[in-house]
Amino acid sequence: MSSPEDLAEKFGELPDEVMVELHNMLRIYNIDAEELFFKWEEYCLKMGEDIKLNLKNITAFKDDAREQFEIEMRAKSKSAQAPAARGAQRAAKNTGDVFNMLDGLTPATPRSSAHSAAKLKFEKAGYETPLAERTSKLAVGSSPVGPGPTFKTPGPLASVPFRNRPDPGKVMEIYNPNIEIPQLPLPGYPGYQSRVQFAALINSQNFQYKPMYQKLTTGSQVLDDRIEEYAAMIQEEHKIENDEFCNPASKLPEEVVVVGRIATDAMDSQKRSNEASLLLEASRGGGNGARVRLDLSSLKGYAFYPGMTVALRAINPTGDKLIVKSVLDPPTYFSAGSKPEAMEEELRKLSAGNFNVFIAAGPYTTDDNLDFEGLAELVDKIVEAEPDVVFLSGPFIDAEHPKVKLGDFPIDMNNFSGYVLEDLFKEKITSQLHRITKSMVILIPSTRDAVSKHVSFPQDRFQRKLLGLRPDIQLLTNPCMVSLNEIQFGISSADILFHLNMQEIKATGKGIEMNTFNRLANYVISSSNFYPLFPPPEASQVGYTTPIDLQWMRLCDFPESIKPDVLILPSKLPGAVKVVNGVVTINPGFMSTTRTAGTYAFMSIEPPTKVLQEENVSSPDDDFTLKHRIYNRARVEIRRI
Structure with a gap:
């Protein structure tokens, strides 16, 4: 990146606030003072008048440069998705030049395709803005190959002063x-x-x-321990005998108590979980970590979220579906x-x-x-x-x-x-x-x-x-x-309240708190944990990771x-x-x-x-x-x- 002396050499002596804005543009677009000067001259020609280098005009210049940047990004995103139409053309097996004298410069030379791609990448590196690539990925938040066709670089919003x-x-x-x-x-x-x-x-x-340096075995043990500890507290709270606790995935013709963690098999992160997607996951000690689908049709009302540790009275006649009769109150x-x-x-x-x-x-x-x-x-x-x-x-x-x-x-x-x-x-x-x-x-x-x-x-x-x-x-x-x-x-x-609100699965009925704030806050208090939700919501649901x-x-x-x-x-x-x-x-x-x-x-x-x-x-x-x-x-x- 160019120094303030390089800017002064190209633009002359300038007020400090103007110099700071110019230096800011060098950093944002990762260009040198000479290229920025060329962009300024191009802007002056476009405006059709001799413009003074003051703070007002530099601000307008920055806005124009950002608009040009957005146009370039959209053009690149469209060109990145266009090759599908071009690929419909039928290519000959050997359309290279005689003795390969053109060194792969023709667009359909199979022999030199890898070399051409490397050469093209090398040539692009000289003028493409590295920061623009990084910021476009930040703005989109997903695709590693670049922004989509609807991408627009974040700009000023119509905010209330x-x-x-x-x-x-x-x-x-x-x-x-x-x-x-x-x-x-x-x-x-x-x-x-x-x-x-x-x-x-x-x-x-x-x-x-x-x-962010975690081992899968350690993380799974944390989940297991939470289920086992909850089972012990439920047993003490409700005075339940040991033989009443059973593996939720086994055949249970009579009503028993099962303890596990609420999970969901909803695959589309864009959609909320629903009753049909709910599963109960047992601990490794209490059920070999098995998951069994929940049937909540017998409940007059319920409220669950992924990661919630629960104790249920239920039956499982076939071994593949847990019919829930009631939910035990959490420990006090x-x-x-x-x-x-x-x-x-x-x-x-x-x-x-x-x-x-x-x-x-x-x-x-x-x-x-x-x-x-x-x-x-x-x-x-x-x-x-x-x-x-x-x-x-x-x-x-x-x-x-x-x-x-x-x-x-x-x-x-x-x-x-x-x-x-x-x-x-x-x-x-x-x-x-x-x-x-x-x-x-x-x-x-x-x-x-x-x-x-x-x-x-x-x-x-x-x-x-x-x-x-x-x-x-x-x-x-x-x-x-x-x-x-x-x-x-x-x-x-x-923001556990918002996250729970996005992930909660509920049906209003007897014993279910109707006030949303009270219900969400009680999830935190009754779990004795500041973030009982697991896994956390996707960025597509809440806007960030x-x-x-x-x-x-x-x-x-x-x-x-x-x-x-x-x-x-x-x-x-x-x-x-x-x-x-x-x-x-x-x-x-x-x-x-x-x-x-x-x-x-x-x-x-x-x-x-x-x-x-x-x-x-x-x-x-x-x-x-x-x-x-x-x-x-x-x-x-x-x-x-």
Whole structure:
């Protein structure tokens, strides 16, 4: 790639902003300064006038160059599919030249076809843009031979300008409206240091594994162990005798209990699974890993998803179809609790007022720009309100963003560290986070974060030094569970609610939760796992790939199978807050959609005064704990930014 000196030699002395744009074009199209100068002269001739090299004209030049690039890509994609018509011509066995003097230059010379292909490839390499080939594959996301006939390079979308966003500040949903929000900042607010005691409940060292380096045997063992452990919990929960458990694939004329994992044999990833595609897969110990088809006609209602571990009462008269009579309720998991002295310490810490939390999830900017106006607005509100804690989950620099895919953003060469995307993070994200000084900031990455070294789920933390983050900013794994004073928060940036919604197979009926959000969230809570779905949905279903490291999925289990007080599950689905299975479950929504600004969540939790007054705290039992009952103490609002 040409240097700034080469650009100055061709274009002359230019303002810094113009020079940055020209250098950006060199990098995007992988050309040198001379070729870019020729393209500029061609553009001037096309416009039919003498154009000055200012920022406005360079921007128009970039748009024209991108349009030409799209035309070239479409032409190449059509030519790549055209040879079928040409192949209909009948070729002679020996149409080469006498003594092969033309060295394979005639189009139908069989002897030199391989040589011609190699020569053509060599000649193309001199002028074809390597980056264009890579970006076209990224845009299509499938075919390794190049883009299809309908391919169009992602360009600016017709987004709503941030200043024209609909209903800024509007409260979309409120939970516990009877709890009053204190005046923020709290009078005499000392800062989070004296009010918040932080503790991670997941060992982050376990997440430092080598990503996407898994063995099939280890992954299958994880699935097997989950079935066996579930069977043991079901046996204890429902007091079932050992001889009642049977192999689901054997002939079972009488009703027995079978335990396994829901699977599907639907082959077309473009379509959702259905009742006819459902199978039950047994563990290797409980049924040699056999799969048997499910007959759900006897059930009044059901709700399943691939990867769901279930216990069924069923019969199998022929050995090839399991007729399900009923589904056993999943095991009961305990809610978090604390000793009375810990609750009293919590009350002392919150003497100034409620415990206040902001919760937001990426993407943080629309698809037509990298201005991060929504994040800047949110930080303005945080600086003004001074909450105790701020949860921010990724993606921050979204690998699916059109401008990030194409590298279509300027680079500050004066502060260039050699890491383009990390510099963009520091410029757009770090600079905003460093404005927050009186609140604890917690960052959770996403597998779509282009600045994360860890590309699979479960996911390790961000790298602090590379992103220029302050030491007091808490960097957590994805997923994670933390204790803030006595309150336990669980959070995952994987969009499990949307993924479950795409894969769920259900029939409404007796005992089936009708509210979609409650039903999807309960899948997570009842499985005691942040991502119980397996396999994850295809890119054709949700628009992106979710790389799962199956052998490490035990890191997604709730610690000690204890339900968190607050479960944060950001999703593409509309923002919502519900109490599900005793857990305050929050979907803050995304801060930005592809076209317009989105939503975030605000939470205000009362001190545990009533909990201490109403419970018997004088119990002599050393194991006595008080339930936190956050669902009675918290007000949550889903707000538009």
